[in-house]
Amino acid sequence: xxxxxxWIVFGKEWREIASNRLxxxxxxxxxxxxxxxxxxxxxxxxxxxIDMAQLGQIELMLAAFPDLPVKLAAQGFIVTNFMAxxxxxxxxxxxxxxxxxxxxxxxxxxxxxxxxTPIEVSELLAGKxxxxxxxxxxxxxxVWVGYGLINAAIADPRLLRMVFSPQWIxxxxxxxxxxxxxxxxxxxxxSSRVGDPRTAQQFGAFVVLPIIxxxxxxxxxxxxxxxxxxxxxxxxxxxxxIGGLLVIGSWAFNREEILTRxx
Amino acid sequence: MLVISVHGxxxxxxxxxxxxxxSFNVPAGAVYGLLGxxxxxxxxxxxxxxxxxxxxxxxxxxxxxPLGPDNAAIRAMTGILTESPGLHDRLTARQxxxxxxxxxxxxxxxxxxxxxxxxxxxxxxxxxxxxxGGFSKGMRQRVxxxxxLLHEPRVIYLDEPTSGLDPxxxxxxxxxxxxxxxxxxSILLCTHNLDEAERLCDQIGIxxxxxxxxxxxxxxxxxxxxxxxxxxxxxxxxDPAALAATVRALPFVxxxxxxxxxxxxxxxxxxxxxxxLVRELIQQGARVVAVSENxxxxxxxxxxxxxxxxxxxxxxxxAA
Numbered sequence: 349x350x351x352x353x354x355w356i357v358f359g360k361e362w363r364e365i366a367s368n369r370l371x372x373x374x375x376x377x378x379x380x381x382x383x384x385x386x387x388x389x390x391x392x393x394x395x396x397x398i399d400m401a402q403l404g405q406i407e408l409m410l411a412a413f414p415d416l417p418v419k420l421a422a423q424g425f426i427v428t429n430f431m432a433x434x435x436x437x438x439x440x441x442x443x444x445x446x447x448x449x450x451x452x453x454x455x456x457x458x459x460x461x462x463x464x465t466p467i468e469v470s471e472l473l474a475g476k477x478x479x480x481x482x483x484x485x486x487x488x489x490x491v492w493v494g495y496g497l498i499n500a501a502i503a504d505p506r507l508l509r510m511v512f513s514p515q516w517i518x519x520x521x522x523x524x525x526x527x528x529x530x531x532x533x534x535x536x537x538x539s540s541r542v543g544d545p546r547t548a549q550q551f552g553a554f555v556v557l558p559i560i561x562x563x564x565x566x567x568x569x570x571x572x573x574x575x576x577x578x579x580x581x582x583x584x585x586x587x588x589x590i591g592g593l594l595v596i597g598s599w600a601f602n603r604e605e606i607l608t609r610x611x
Numbered sequence: 612m613l614v615i616s617v618h619g620x621x622x623x624x625x626x627x628x629x630x631x632x633x634s635f636n637v638p639a640g641a642v643y644g645l646l647g648x649x650x651x652x653x654x655x656x657x658x659x660x661x662x663x664x665x666x667x668x669x670x671x672x673x674x675x676x677p678l679g680p681d682n683a684a685i686r687a688m689t690g691i692l693t694e695s696p697g698l699h700d701r702l703t704a705r706q707x708x709x710x711x712x713x714x715x716x717x718x719x720x721x722x723x724x725x726x727x728x729x730x731x732x733x734x735x736x737x738x739x740x741x742x743x744g745g746f747s748k749g750m751r752q753r754v755x756x757x758x759x760l761l762h763e764p765r766v767i768y769l770d771e772p773t774s775g776l777d778p779x780x781x782x783x784x785x786x787x788x789x790x791x792x793x794x795x796x797s798i799l800l801c802t803h804n805l806d807e808a809e810r811l812c813d814q815i816g817i818x819x820x821x822x823x824x825x826x827x828x829x830x831x832x833x834x835x836x837x838x839x840x841x842x843x844x845x846x847x848x849x850d851p852a853a854l855a856a857t858v859r860a861l862p863f864v865x866x867x868x869x870x871x872x873x874x875x876x877x878x879x880x881x882x883x884x885x886x887x888l889v890r891e892l893i894q895q896g897a898r899v900v901a902v903s904e905n906x907x908x909x910x911x912x913x914x915x916x917x918x919x920x921x922x923x924x925x926x927x928x929x930a931a
Binding site for chain 2: 356359364458459460603604608
């Protein structure tokens with residue numbers, strides 16, 4: 349693998365992504381929405397008095413924050429619990445970009461001239477993968493930092509410790525990029541078999557739905573946020589899934605297959 | 612010196628054999644044309660020789676590099692114009708070329724110079740900074756041609772370079788191909804434009820799965836159909852039909868037909884026998900006003916060869 353060639357492909361892909369406003373909107377919108385909803389709830393709690401009778405099940409969950417006043421504990425629970433949805437950004441965005449990229453190239457028949465250069469398929473794919481993953485990783489990180497700062501400003505600086513907890517720092521540094529790679533690989537493999545980017549994006553459900561299920565289970569189970577052990581387990585599971593998709597991808601995306609089936 | 616040397620190349624796709632028993636050579640600085648109908652295996656041949664897909668049998672060498680183990684080196688030293696331009700629509704013409712230039716190893720000054728040079732050669736300097744998504748088909752094709760030449764390849768594969776272009780654009784592409792030959796590049800040109808092949812190619816192979824015939828355009832024109840000599844007569848004491856009977860008796864004449872004021876004669880060796888034929892006619896009292904050689908056109912030869920093949924295939928299907 350020659351990094352300079354990967355970098356050249358990345359640069360070209362990045363140019364194309366940056367020139368596609370619709371795609372950039374698709375990157376930014378979910379990130380903003382996932383951050384805005386809990387922030388609005390935190391702000392609502394901040395300006396209104398909490399009625400303990402209305403807390404219902406949440407009252408039980410506030411036990412996660414025994415040292416905090418009830419109002420701040422409720423805000424802390426909302427802030428940390430919703431962070432699981434941030435993992436949807438690396439699940440949803442890269443598959444959209446990757447499928448757009450591969451199917452777009454198939455439709456433009458631009459894969460063949462690229463494969464006729466000295467580049468190897470793995471280098472071409474690596475460049476595409478980084479270009480598809482990077483916007484989602486950056487969007488997730490930017491929203492995460494902004495989310496922590498804004499909510500701390502709205503409610504209490506102690507929220508910073510919850511948002512930037514060690515397990516979330518590890519999750520942002522490892523799990524978010526891994527989910528991005530998983531999503532890109534899924535997008536590339538599906539795009540090699542279907543002709544419409546929207547159809548390819550439907551397959552993103554295979555990554556999105558488990559994350560939603562985890563977030564909902566976490567809420568129903570009364571767990572405010574992930575533990576470090578859960579983050580590391582998720583890392584290992586994602587690495588395993590990536591390994592499986594790499595095997596499938598190397599079979600589905602070799603030079604001959606691309607030219608005779610996709611070109 | 613041979614730059615492309617192909618021996619018994621074959622490519623099967625599951626149950627379909629696209630190319631088989633294909634052998635030909637292209638010397639340095641020559642244009643070799645592969646002529647054939649759609650589905651004849653032209654694009655498959657180019658893809659094999661560009662190191663993009665592997666042959667299922669046979670061997671080939673490109674500038675001394677064997678196909679297979681040296682595919683990366685072959686891709687680096689060849690330029691390919693694919694059947695479809697395959698451009699990146701959101702990038703400008705300059706960005707498209709710069710991207711490919713970098714993939715071929717050009718950087719900085721040499722890259723900028725090469726991009727500017729070839730934008731100028733294909734007449735797109737003015738449109739260089741416009742996105743190619745808005746280009747006409749001819750402009751897109753010209754960008755693709757520039758892309759194939761940017762890294763100054765020794766060997767160039769051109770797959771239908773003028774397909775779908777207006778006459779002016781096609782003429783400029785043909786002029787560019789001719790200039791590349793003058794520069795000493797070896798070119799494999801796939802086309803079904805017979806006129807283009809005849810004008811540009813030193814050697815032509817007629818392909819329909821395998822080579823049906825091969826030779827220079829002049830050699831191919833003489834392939835299959837006999838060359839005839841037409842003698843135009845202007846009155847005179849002897850009737851053309853009577854002259855035909857006399858001429859038929861000559862040992863070097865294989866067939867004669869007579870018209871109202873002309874004879875069409877098939878000769879064993881036209882170049883050698885025509886003077887003797889004319890002498891004999893004059894001795895017989897004929898007033899010969901013109902002598903011309905009727906050579907079959909490349910189109911006739913091509914249609915004969917491809918048609919024969921299609922007929923044989925059809926018979927095979929019926930027999931099966």
